[in-house]
Amino acid sequence: MKRNSPTVLEQRGAYRPTPPPAWQPRTDPGPLLPEAEPYRVLGTEAARKADPALLRRLYAQLVRGRRYNAQATALTKQGRLAVYPSTTGQEACEIAAADVLEEQDWLFPSYRDTLAAVARGLDPVEALTLLRGDWHTGYDPREHRIAPLSTPLATQLPHAVGLAHAARLRGDDVVALAMVGDGGTSEGDFHEALNFAAVWQAPVVFLVQNNGFAISVPLEKQTAAPSLAHKGVGYGMPGRLVDGNDVAAVHEVLTEAVRRARSGGGPTLVEALTYRIEAHTNADDATRYREEDEVEVWREHDPIALLERELTERGLLDDEGRQAAKDAAETMAAELRARMNADPVLDPMDLFQHVFAEQTGQLREQAAQLRAELDAAAEDQQHDEPGGTGR
Amino acid sequence: MTTAAAKPATMAQALGRALRDAMAEDPTVHVMGEDVGTLGGVFRITDGLAKEFGEDRCTDTPLAEAGILGTAVGMAMYGLRPVVEMQFDAFAYPSFEQLVSHVSRWRNRTRGAMSLPITVRVPYGGGIGGVEHHSDSSEAYYVATPGLHVVTPATVEDAYGLLRAAIASDDPVVFMEPKRLYWSKSAWNPETPGEVEPIGRAVVRRTGRSATLLTYGPSLPVCLEAAEAARAEGWDLEVVDLRSLVPFDDETVCASVRRTGRAVVVHEATGFGGPGGEIAARVTERCFHHLEAPVLRVTGFDIPYPPPMLERHHLPGVDRILDAVARLQWEAEG
Numbered sequence: 119m120k121r122n123s124p125t126v127l128e129q130r131g132a133y134r135p136t137p138p139p140a141w142q143p144r145t146d147p148g149p150l151l152p153e154a155e156p157y158r159v160l161g162t163e164a165a166r167k168a169d170p171a172l173l174r175r176l177y178a179q180l181v182r183g184r185r186y187n188a189q190a191t192a193l194t195k196q197g198r199l200a201v202y203p204s205t206t207g208q209e210a211c212e213i214a215a216a217d218v219l220e221e222q223d224w225l226f227p228s229y230r231d232t233l234a235a236v237a238r239g240l241d242p243v244e245a246l247t248l249l250r251g252d253w254h255t256g257y258d259p260r261e262h263r264i265a266p267l268s269t270p271l272a273t274q275l276p277h278a279v280g281l282a283h284a285a286r287l288r289g290d291d292v293v294a295l296a297m298v299g300d301g302g303t304s305e306g307d308f309h310e311a312l313n314f315a316a317v318w319q320a321p322v323v324f325l326v327q328n329n330g331f332a333i334s335v336p337l338e339k340q341t342a343a344p345s346l347a348h349k350g351v352g353y354g355m356p357g358r359l360v361d362g363n364d365v366a367a368v369h370e371v372l373t374e375a376v377r378r379a380r381s382g383g384g385p386t387l388v389e390a391l392t393y394r395i396e397a398h399t400n401a402d403d404a405t406r407y408r409e410e411d412e413v414e415v416w417r418e419h420d421p422i423a424l425l426e427r428e429l430t431e432r433g434l435l436d437d438e439g440r441q442a443a444k445d446a447a448e449t450m451a452a453e454l455r456a457r458m459n460a461d462p463v464l465d466p467m468d469l470f471q472h473v474f475a476e477q478t479g480q481l482r483e484q485a486a487q488l489r490a491e492l493d494a495a496a497e498d499q500q501h502d503e504p505g506g507t508g509r
Numbered sequence: 510m511t512t513a514a515a516k517p518a519t520m521a522q523a524l525g526r527a528l529r530d531a532m533a534e535d536p537t538v539h540v541m542g543e544d545v546g547t548l549g550g551v552f553r554i555t556d557g558l559a560k561e562f563g564e565d566r567c568t569d570t571p572l573a574e575a576g577i578l579g580t581a582v583g584m585a586m587y588g589l590r591p592v593v594e595m596q597f598d599a600f601a602y603p604s605f606e607q608l609v610s611h612v613s614r615w616r617n618r619t620r621g622a623m624s625l626p627i628t629v630r631v632p633y634g635g636g637i638g639g640v641e642h643h644s645d646s647s648e649a650y651y652v653a654t655p656g657l658h659v660v661t662p663a664t665v666e667d668a669y670g671l672l673r674a675a676i677a678s679d680d681p682v683v684f685m686e687p688k689r690l691y692w693s694k695s696a697w698n699p700e701t702p703g704e705v706e707p708i709g710r711a712v713v714r715r716t717g718r719s720a721t722l723l724t725y726g727p728s729l730p731v732c733l734e735a736a737e738a739a740r741a742e743g744w745d746l747e748v749v750d751l752r753s754l755v756p757f758d759d760e761t762v763c764a765s766v767r768r769t770g771r772a773v774v775v776h777e778a779t780g781f782g783g784p785g786g787e788i789a790a791r792v793t794e795r796c797f798h799h800l801e802a803p804v805l806r807v808t809g810f811d812i813p814y815p816p817p818m819l820e821r822h823h824l825p826g827v828d829r830i831l832d833a834v835a836r837l838q839w840e841a842e843g
């Protein structure tokens with residue numbers, strides 16, 4: 119590949135220890151520090167500058183997202199989903215993350231972020247495949263440029279860095295946006311990903327949704343940092359602190375970070391302050407580790423209500439608009455419900471099909487064993503059926 | 510056949526040549542790891558690659574193995590073919606989660622929509638006087654992980670051919686390099702490197718009639734030496750170089766054992782839970798009626814790899830192999 123711009127190392131300059139007093143810090147850390155107060159737009163002067171069409175689009179998405187969360191949670195109660203980690207209360211982050219990306223960009227969701235994947239265009243049924251209890255991710259990652267969802271924490275972050283780095287080496291205009299929770303910032307992969315991203319100046323945006331809890335463990339037991347956004351400065355990348363329930367603010371901060379990445383400015387770490395209104399999953403009991411009073415405070419700071427107030431005050435949303443958003447969400451939920459109520463047909467033999475490009479002899483033998491077991495079971499069933507030949 | 514004029518080449522040179530040829534042929538091949546750029550790697554396997562192909566193709570990464578393999582996943586997602594160097598066997602452990610939870614499962618998780626053609630090079634094994642964490646035989650961890658190919662060369666020729674095959678594979682390959690053999694030589698000529706065979710085939714290195722030694726990597730020369738020494742005892746030993754642990758070549762292995770009727774598995778890795786147990790079980794299941802004696806194993810002891818001053822007691826040597834051969838119930842024949 120041809121390079122006209124200076125290399126990353128040339129931009130940044132050497133960094134070697136020198137005997138005192140010659141040593142100087144390489145960069146001024148000041149501009150990398152996050153804002154003292156979480157950045158907000160809704161209910162402030164900044165909201166006046168926000169694009170009404172964008173706000174309306176985000177509103178419809180938020181309402182749809184809230185309905186998706188409710189429907190998915192209901193599906194766990196009906197046994198149609200094995201488990202669902204809800205993003206109720208966190209819809210602003212999920213929706214904004216998907217909305218700021220261009221077609222060619224990549225989204226790297228954490229296990230909780232199926233809503234962001236759906237907002238980017240993924241079929242909700244495909245997004246929920248793993249949580250349904252199936253053996254695969256359900257979608258081709260290249261179709262919508264969404265990395266395969268999986269459970270390990272923070273391991274998707276270095277993937278995002280590598281992909282963005284590869285795209286940059288090829289001269290392609292691609293940004294990767296990687297999502298992680300507050301608990302995930304304690305993982306080694308978080309640290310390594312941020313470090314690699316900054317060293318390579320990879321076009322990546324890291325979005326940390328600080329929802330207060332890693333299952334039951336509150337953030338004060340995860341970190342002693344002034345804020346998670348402050349972690350950026352240690353790697354040489356800017357950290358931004360934003361009100362994660364203010365969808366206009368999250369959208370603006372992420373848009374800036376994406377623009378910065380796209381123009382060769384390197385990675386950004388964004389901490390969005392939000393709250394997990396539901397328990398960790400349907401299998402969790404949040405009353406064991408937090409008070410309802412705390413949840414109530416956050417219900418008052420609801421992402422949909424915040425935007426609705428802004429839109430209503432500015433005359434951008436009336437009852438008709440509210441109803442239209444609600445109707446669209448209900449249609450989505452009804453379709454999701456209907457499709458999830460159909461029993462999926464799984465072929466156990468598929469378990470052997472994609473372990474390797476070419477099946478090994480060992481797997482061929484084991485597949486043959488399972489095939490024989492299935493055939494024998496099918497034959498037994500045939501014999502047992504009324505009108506069968508019997509034994 | 511190599512030409513008579515060929516200068517002996519080392520395994521290290523053959524590996525370097527394989528990387529170079531792969532990079533020259535395929536612009537998506539990227540080498541990355543600790544010290545692989547300017548220095549050329551602590552074993553000099555990547556010597557000259559950064560100079561020839563630039564630092565974007567042969568990259569000194571930050572010192573973080575999970576980050577190296579994790580970013581390689583993303584690069585492979587975007588269509589590159591990363592070749593990752595783990596500096597030493599035990600230094601690869603931080604990358605284990607990426608390997609086990611993602612690299613090995615990616616194709617399956619995406620129902621074949623996306624494969625990760627990543628080669629992870631792991632210098633392994635002892636006998637070089639390395640201090641702790643520089644001599645592990647870690648292959649059992651990889652072999653026990655579905656979705657990974659695990660191969661290891663024992664000759665200069667195979668070092669080239671298997672590494673080319675590993676890089677060309679669309680699946681992830683853990684490429685175990687017997688570092689003790691880096692400086693072993695052969696008349697192999699880099700200008701006529703020979704055919705690149707697909708991975709997964711064992712090869713008979715020495716034919717014999719009395720018993721089969723099943724081995725791989727650093728233990729192959731030891732087994733060949735033992736086979737020579739065994740002639741004095743009247744044993745004519747066959748030696749099979751497995752080359753690939755996954756996929757496992759049952760056919761070649763069982764054909765040999767059925768011919769000889771006796772087998773000893775030899776490797777440096779610990780015995781309990783080591784590959785030898787699986788190999789012995791497979792041979793027993795498939796060749797039971799041809800066996801004159803139980804399949805025996807000569808392996809490293811089940812201890813943390815010992816320090817340089819004591820490692821000679823740990824490593825399978827000629828005498829220990831011959832002792833095992835002697836226990837293959839020869840008296841029953843008379």
